[in-house]
Amino acid sequence: xxxxxxxxxxxxxxxxxxxxxxxxxxxxxxxxxxxxxxxxxxxxxxxxxxxxxxxxxxxxxxxxxxxxxxxxxxxxxxxxxxxxxxxxxxxxxxxxxxxxxxxxxxxxxxxxxxxxxxxxxxxxxxxxxxxxxxxxxxxxxxxxxxxxxxxxxxxxxxxxxxxxxxxxxxxxxxxxxxxxxxxxxxxxxxxxxxxxxxxxxxxxxxxxxxxxxxxxxxxxxxxxxxxxxxxxxxxxxxxxxxxxxxxxxxxxxxxxxxxxxxxxxxxxxxxxxxxxxxxxxxxxxxxxxxxxxxxxxxxxxxxxxxxxxxxxxxxxxxxxxxxxxxxxxxxxxxxxxxxxxxxxxxxxxxxxxxxxxxxxxxxxxxxxxxxxxxxxxxxxxxxxxxxxxxxxxxxxxxxxxxxxxxxxxxxxxxxxxxxxxxxxxxxx
Amino acid sequence: xxxxxxxxxxxxxxxxxxxxxxxxxxxxxxxxxxxxxxxxxxxxxxxxxxxxxxxxxxxxxxxxxxxxxxxxxxxxxxxxxxxxxxxxxxxxxxxxxxxxxxxxxxxxxxxxxxxxxxxxxxxxxxxxxxxxxxxxxxxxxxxxxxxxxxxxxxxxxxxxxxxxxxxxxxxxxxxxxxxxxxxxxxxxxxxxxxxxxxxxxxxxxxxxxxxxxxxxxxxxxxxxxxxxxxxxxxxxxxxxxxxxxxxxxxxxxxxxxxxxxxxxxxxxxxxxxxxxxxxxxxxxxxxxxxxx
Numbered sequence: 122x123x124x125x126x127x128x129x130x131x132x133x134x135x136x137x138x139x140x141x142x143x144x145x146x147x148x149x150x151x152x153x154x155x156x157x158x159x160x161x162x163x164x165x166x167x168x169x170x171x172x173x174x175x176x177x178x179x180x181x182x183x184x185x186x187x188x189x190x191x192x193x194x195x196x197x198x199x200x201x202x203x204x205x206x207x208x209x210x211x212x213x214x215x216x217x218x219x220x221x222x223x224x225x226x227x228x229x230x231x232x233x234x235x236x237x238x239x240x241x242x243x244x245x246x247x248x249x250x251x252x253x254x255x256x257x258x259x260x261x262x263x264x265x266x267x268x269x270x271x272x273x274x275x276x277x278x279x280x281x282x283x284x285x286x287x288x289x290x291x292x293x294x295x296x297x298x299x300x301x302x303x304x305x306x307x308x309x310x311x312x313x314x315x316x317x318x319x320x321x322x323x324x325x326x327x328x329x330x331x332x333x334x335x336x337x338x339x340x341x342x343x344x345x346x347x348x349x350x351x352x353x354x355x356x357x358x359x360x361x362x363x364x365x366x367x368x369x370x371x372x373x374x375x376x377x378x379x380x381x382x383x384x385x386x387x388x389x390x391x392x393x394x395x396x397x398x399x400x401x402x403x404x405x406x407x408x409x410x411x412x413x414x415x416x417x418x419x420x421x422x423x424x425x426x427x428x429x430x431x432x433x434x435x436x437x438x439x440x441x442x443x444x445x446x447x448x449x450x451x452x453x454x455x456x457x458x459x460x461x462x463x464x465x466x467x468x469x470x471x472x473x474x475x476x477x478x479x480x481x482x483x484x485x486x487x488x489x490x491x492x493x494x495x496x497x498x499x500x501x502x503x504x505x506x507x508x509x510x511x512x513x514x515x516x517x518x519x520x521x522x523x524x525x526x527x528x529x530x531x532x533x534x535x536x537x538x539x540x541x542x543x544x545x546x547x548x549x
Numbered sequence: 550x551x552x553x554x555x556x557x558x559x560x561x562x563x564x565x566x567x568x569x570x571x572x573x574x575x576x577x578x579x580x581x582x583x584x585x586x587x588x589x590x591x592x593x594x595x596x597x598x599x600x601x602x603x604x605x606x607x608x609x610x611x612x613x614x615x616x617x618x619x620x621x622x623x624x625x626x627x628x629x630x631x632x633x634x635x636x637x638x639x640x641x642x643x644x645x646x647x648x649x650x651x652x653x654x655x656x657x658x659x660x661x662x663x664x665x666x667x668x669x670x671x672x673x674x675x676x677x678x679x680x681x682x683x684x685x686x687x688x689x690x691x692x693x694x695x696x697x698x699x700x701x702x703x704x705x706x707x708x709x710x711x712x713x714x715x716x717x718x719x720x721x722x723x724x725x726x727x728x729x730x731x732x733x734x735x736x737x738x739x740x741x742x743x744x745x746x747x748x749x750x751x752x753x754x755x756x757x758x759x760x761x762x763x764x765x766x767x768x769x770x771x772x773x774x775x776x777x778x779x780x781x782x783x784x785x786x787x788x789x790x791x792x793x794x795x796x797x798x799x800x801x802x803x804x805x806x807x808x809x810x811x812x813x814x815x816x817x818x819x820x821x822x823x824x825x826x827x828x829x830x831x832x833x834x835x836x837x838x839x840x841x
Contacts, residue, residue: 211803218592218808234806238593332698333784384698385678440595514805517785524787527698 160195165446167199169225169435170213172206178466179203182454185462189453196446210513217440224441225451228434230336230512232267232275235436237510241274242437242444244451248273251452255473258457263470266505267434275434276455279467281401282499283340283429285309285420289413291396295319304420306344306370309397313380316396323388323395324380328404332384335523336516339506340399340429342367344422349507355548357541359519363424365534368526376529384527401431402468402495405486416491418499428499431506433467468496475500511547518543579819586812593806604813613789613797614814620704621793625772627708628715632768633761635712636719641749643720644727654724658717665714669781672710673697676782697783700790707778707791715771719764726760727753755838762837766829773822794818 173179179201186199202223204212210231216222217240228235235241249256260280267275287299295316299308313324330337339349347363350356358364374381382388382395390398391407399419408414419428435455437447453459460469465483469475477493484492509515522543526536550558586605589598608614643654660668675681676696683693696706730753738748754761776795779785785792785800792800798818802811 214592214806215803218590218595218806220595234593238591240593333786383678383695385695387674387677387679511805513800517800517804520784521786521788524698527787 160443160446162194163197165195165443166197167225167443167447167450168202168223169199169227170202170204170209170216170223171227172204172209174203175466181462181466185454185459186450189450193446193449196450199450217438220440222438222440224443224447225435225437228275228436229432230506230508232434232436233508233510234512236267236269236274240439242439242441242448243272243274244276244436244448245271245273247448248276248452248455251456254452254456255471258471258473260470260472260475260500262501262503263430263432266432266508267436275436276451277432277434277470278455278460278463279403279433280430280470280500280503281403281432281468282496282503283399283419283431284402284495284499285417286390286398286400286404286408287415287417288390288393288396289415291316291320291322291393291412293413295396297396301415301417304417306341306420306422309420310370310374310378310380313374313396314378317379322393323382323386324374324378325397325399326382326388326390326395328390328398328400332524332527333520334516335519336507337399338367338371340419341371341422343427343429343504344420344424345370346422346424350509350548354509357545357548359540359544360534360538365537366423368537369533372526372531372533375527402487402492403466405484408486416487416495418495428503429506430500430503468500509548515544515547518547579816582812582815582819585808586810586816588809590808592808600809604810607810608813608817613792616789617792617794617797620789620791621773623704624708624711624775624791624793625769627704628711628772628775629765629768631708631712632716632719632772633764636716636764637723639716639720640723640727641753644724654720657720660714661717663714665777666781668714669710669778672706673782676706676710698787700787703783703787703791707775707782710782711772711775711778715768719768722760722764723757726757730756758837762829762833766826769825769829770822773818773825794821 169182171179171182182201183199186201190196190199209227209229213223213226213228213231232241245256248254259277263277263280264273267273267277285304292298292312295312296319297312297315299312309325316322317324327337327340336349342348342364345363345367347361347367348358349364350358371381375383388394390400391404391409393412402416405416418426421427435451437444437451441447455463457471457473460471461474463469464474464480468480474480475497477489477491477497480492480496481487481489487495519540522540523536525531525539526533587599587602589600589603590596639657643650643657677683678695678698680696682696686693694702696702734752734756735748738752743751773793774795775793776799779791779793779796780799783791785796794814795818798811798814801807801814805811
């Protein structure tokens with residue numbers, strides 16, 4: 122096996138060579154214009170990195186790409202490179218560093234770094250100028266995450282609100298009922314504890330948290346009016362009273378009430394292992410009908426109702442040799458007609474597509490009423506998961522400090538103060 | 550061309566592929582790592598700025614580094630001691646002509662050929678709070694710990710996973726060495742009334758010392774390079790209690806995108822491996838039998 126030192130060395134060697142090559146290439150890149158491309162037929166190959174490996178989704182992308190190629194002879198090929206979700210950011214950044222950046226890329230929490238480094242092509246002017254694209258159709262609340270100074274840098278193709286999934290069979294077994302109209306976290310905790318006591322199954326699970334990805338708890342703490350940092354991202358607010366109360370709730374749920382499974386335990390709601398889970402609406406595809414379920418908006422907390430969305434965007438890299446063609450393809454891929462096709466997999470950012478009935482036409486798991494309640498009604502006021510430049514280091518430093526919280530006798534306020542000590546230097 | 554020059558040319562041609570490999574895959578990357586460690590590299594913009602060795606000053610000021618080095622020492626020390634001890638013990642036990650001994654040798658060696666990631670994933674499940682290990686402990690009335698989420702047991706868990714996966718290779722090397730010890734030496738010792746322990750210490754160990762040196766070097770270098778076990782089992786946690794140097798290099802360079810400081814850390818690791826190997830190589834004169 123090649124040593125890690127060698128591996129890292131080899132990677133950086135390849136990166137340098139490729140970067141030098143790319144420097145030459147990028148100098149020829151131009152901002153997109155409304156002019157038609159002057160590229161020779163078949164001379165432009167575009168590549169987009171994505172983190173999905175879902176064959177149906179990839180087939181849809183390819184069919185949109187084929188439609189585009191039919192009218193654009195300069196495009197030789199459009200490929201969609203599927204990268205593993207877990208390593209997506211590090212693979213993409215390694216590609217960028219190595220001068221092998223894609224022309225277009227999906228992005229999640231890497232967006233702020235990319236925007237701040239001017240690595241993304243501004244899109245607003247092009248999209249507004251594209252005939253029939255209808256820029257005004259975009260919902261304002263979903264473009265903020267990918268915008269800076271009023272300029273959009275990535276199209277928010279997926280805007281999936283987090284919702285509370287309920288295993289109604291487990292609740293029935295435990296003799297529990299819920300009033301969805303007045304659902305609170307305290308109720309979820311009580312019912313979860315009762316289900317755990319009666320059936321041995323878990324109460325509630327925040328999906329993908331796994332006592333590691335603490336940013337997923339950003340689906341819970343807004344209920345207490347808490348946030349990880351202030352609005353401009355310069356000051357840690359993990360040690361606020363609201364956050365302490367939110368984490369005291371979670372700690373009690375895990376170590377006193379038993380409604381949330383403790384660390385080191387694998388629980389999958391979609392395999393029937395728990396009564397509740399907080400997950401994105403797009404996860405409804407995992408429901409296989411093996412148990413009865415309901416989907417509700419997130420429960421309210423002491424601070425009232427709130428909604429949270431998880432977003433993904435797609436943008437054009439400035440390092441592309443074909444910025445103009447890539448931007449033009451992005452405009453085509455996200456026009457109203459294709460946005461409607463994409464909506465069968467990803468909740469769209471377009472107001473015209475955001476009705477329960479329309480979403481239900483392409484969603485077989487949830488009813489129009491459910492989709493209206495958990496998607497359409499939630500998007501306008503939704504907040505996003507915590508996002509900042511340098512997300513990986515903030516996540517790791519925060520996790521290292523937060524690990525001390527997940528023991529029976531942890532001092533919640535002291536641990537959260539340590540979290541601020543750990544991440545404050547990274548907030549700027 | 551003279552015969553002597555022809556022989557020399559043939560020799561150079563034979564070693565050429567290896568030399569090219571070392572230059573391309575070791576020396577050039579190490580040189581580049583040195584270059585990167587002296588620069589700040591913004592990977593998003595491609596901008597490279599010479600910083601005059603600031604990353605080496607950063608090494609001294611990094612509050613996490615002492616703990617990372619401590620974890621690295623505990624992990625490597627634990628793996629080396631357990632691996633060599635267990636490997637030698639298994640080799641001695643299985644160096645007998647008994648029915649079924651080949652089956653046991655195969656069983657103990659088989660983890661070596663299993664993918665390290667697959668092996669680690671399986672043990673990740675087994676070491677969960679509600680996993681197979683605690684299930685077995687429960688059968689005998691023991692309430693097992695939550696192995697991978699508590700500092701001491703997490704380190705124990707990754708050491709254990711590494712040792713039982715790799716002990717087979719040392720066992721095979723020790724077996725080969727044991728079978729090379731002349732039988733008449735044991736016979737003479739027994740006639741002289743030596744105990745089994747004395748025979749082991751005075752005859753077996755000295756005669757297999759070259760293999761001990763080899764396995765020692767291989768195991769230390771392997772332990773310092775262990776990455777997948779940490780990445781899969783604990784991601785360096787809880788806290789940073791299982792963050793070893795290789796994993797810290799990976800995090801810094803490829804997750805935090807700080808290639809410059811990551812390169813400086815990688816060179817620290819390279820220095821450790823070189824120094825430890827050289828120390829062992831020098832010490833061989835004192836304790837390795839058959840070495841001139």
